[in-house]
Amino acid sequence: MKIKALAAALCLFTLPVTAMANTELVDKTRQAQQVQKAHNAEREAGFKQTEKEIRAQLNALKAKKKQLQQETDQLSETFSDNENKLAQLEEQLRLETGSLGELFGVVRQSAKELDSEMEFSVTGADRHAFKDVVEEVVEAKALPSLSQLTALWQGMSDQITASAEMRKVTVPFINGEGYQSDVQAYRLGSIGLIGEQGYLAWDGKRQVATPYLKQPEHGPLFGTLSPLMDSGIQAAVVDPSRGIMLEQLANTPELKDRIEHGGVVGKIILGLLAVGVVIALFRGIKLLVIRQQIKSQLKTPAQPGNNPLGRVLSVYDKEQNRSVEALELRLLETIVDEQQGLEKGLSMLKLLAALAPMLGLLGTVTGMIETFQVITQFGNGDPTVMAGGISMALVTTVLGLIAAMPLLLAHNVLSTQAETIRNILEKQGISLVAAQAEQAGSAA
Structure with missing residues (x-):
């Protein structure tokens, strides 16, 4: 009986303890749920804020895309208009410069001939005033200006005048030993140069004179022409081929050369x-x-x-x-x-x-x-x-x-x-x- 009574007492004591433990567990569970709910609410608020920001960026990009598309359409339309205007202007330029194009071709051809003449002729030994202008006309891609045309005409006139002159000039000279010095020579128009050794070969690209390997018999010398120039008599044996015959004269072998x-x-x-x-x-x-x-x-x-x-x-x-x-x-x-x-x-x-x-x-x-x-x-x-x-x-x-x-x-x-x-x-x-x-x- 005592045992039963003790057991009943223990049961009565255990029930309040268990009830108290369950109550604490429920409270903790509720607190945990509340914390979780608050965390979820915070995360949901963050997601909504991010979604809002991304949607705002998307709307901004769509607006910018629309603006760019409008600008592209406008530029395309402007480009098409410019193409049409350019075609019209080119046609107008072609019609207005038809005859000038032919004139430009003639001018360039004349400039090339004059440039070649000034480069290889002995007149280039003392005349360089219009060479730069002539080169500009030769290399030009557009119509020459009036000043260039005037300079070209003056260069051609100057070249014609030089071809009729017999005058004393100073030219760079390279002797047979390879030494260069400035010597005096007579320029016979555009035909040849005559120095102390006789005829001189003029190199227009290097702007120097060199002696021919062989001189013609009874050919003119600088010393023999000086008295003639002082007396006013201008007479000399010339090579009308401008040096070609003199070069061939050096290639003509003598008896000694043939034996060799x-x-x-x-x-x-x-x-x-x-x-x-x-x-x-x-x-x-x-x-x-x-x-x-x-x-x-x-x-x-x-x-x-x-x-x-x-x-x-x-x-x-x-x-x-x-x-x-x-x-x-x-x-x-x-x-x-x-x-x-x-x-x-x-x-x-x-x-x-x-x-x-x-x-x-x-x-x-x-x-x-x-x-x-x-x-x-x-x-x-x-x-x-x-x-x-x-x-x-x-x-x-x-x-x-x-x-x-x-x-x-x-x-x-x-x-x-x-x-x-x-x-x-x-x-x-x-x-x-x-x-x-x-x-x-x-x-x-």
């Missing part, structure tokens, strides 16, 4: 020609002396001298006591010996005459080989590159023919002279044999 073009083979051919000429002259003089001696010997046959015919007559005097056959053989032997002396050197002349064209052909082949090598290395676009081999090929052939013809002619002439002398000796020998035969017949 022949190379080693050409010099060998000339050496053979010299040897042949010496032999021909020596043998020609020798045969001429022998003919004179024979002519004198024919006048005095009884007195044999120191000459071919005299030696033949000496054989006859020594062989009178022998038979006709023996005398004939002795005379034939003497004539053969004399013939060898008469024909001495003629075989060498014949050999040289035959060898010279062969050497010329050798030089030709060598020159063509060099030409083909140059063509292989550099192509055949520039003929001056091949000039060396071609010159050697042609010059050696010419030298070979030039050497062969006089040598062959000398051999023929000397052979004829030797043959004539031999015939005289044979004729005299036959006459001596006939006289010996007559004496032998009379004695029998």
